[in-house]
Amino acid sequence: xxxxxxxxxxxxxxxxxxxxxxxxxxxxxxxxxxxxxxxxxxxxxxxxxxxxxxxxxxxxxxxxxxxxxxxxxxxxxxxxxxxxxxxxxxxxxxxxxxxxxxxxxxxxxxxxxxxxxxxxx
Amino acid sequence: xxxxxxxxxxxxxxxxxxxxxxxxxxxxxxxxxxxxxxxxxxxxxxxxxxxxxxxxxxxxxxxxxxxxxxxxxxxxxxxxxxxxxxxxxxxxxxxxxxxxxxxxxxxxx
Numbered sequence: 102x103x104x105x106x107x108x109x110x111x112x113x114x115x116x117x118x119x120x121x122x123x124x125x126x127x128x129x130x131x132x133x134x135x136x137x138x139x140x141x142x143x144x145x146x147x148x149x150x151x152x153x154x155x156x157x158x159x160x161x162x163x164x165x166x167x168x169x170x171x172x173x174x175x176x177x178x179x180x181x182x183x184x185x186x187x188x189x190x191x192x193x194x195x196x197x198x199x200x201x202x203x204x205x206x207x208x209x210x211x212x213x214x215x216x217x218x219x220x221x222x
Numbered sequence: 223x224x225x226x227x228x229x230x231x232x233x234x235x236x237x238x239x240x241x242x243x244x245x246x247x248x249x250x251x252x253x254x255x256x257x258x259x260x261x262x263x264x265x266x267x268x269x270x271x272x273x274x275x276x277x278x279x280x281x282x283x284x285x286x287x288x289x290x291x292x293x294x295x296x297x298x299x300x301x302x303x304x305x306x307x308x309x310x311x312x313x314x315x316x317x318x319x320x321x322x323x324x325x326x327x328x329x330x331x
Contacts, residue, residue, distance in 0.1 A: 147323075148322070201273075210279060211270075212270075214267045
């Protein structure tokens, strides 16, 4: 079955860029679907971050749009996310997800286990 | 947009039923049927258990059911089992924005 596995640094310094990767197994991301990221932070709760369509169209949460980039690595079957100029407010568990039907997701039918990121000096 | 409002915790004994509410506004929960529910056992991947208010994905038992009235959606779990003990959160797609619930911890007594 299709599985999502996030990876990335556990600790990031303030003002640095966070780089996260989601490895998809059991399905080629080139073949279809939207793919995205959601995060859960102590302060903001759960929040949709970004989505990318398998053909490359990208969609961003307006509140994060200026700092976020999502892209596909089709060679390695991965979805990657960069978040620039991080602050403590970006401390969260970051989940890789598969949004269904719409770019921001009518719903999310697949989730990874999440990767915990702390922003601290 | 504010998070959807869920009770922080609910509890029930094995075999009983519990209902978890998810209250939004006329712009999100009340505006359409794009409400979904997720079960999350800590440390594991969240799992979709309901979408479009009442639809169950393949493999989700019919003990899980959903409904909506006005700006409030509800998840009902009947015949509680020990494995149902988990966090549950709702989600609403409002078109111009999306919003999650704050999450509810279900304890099976």
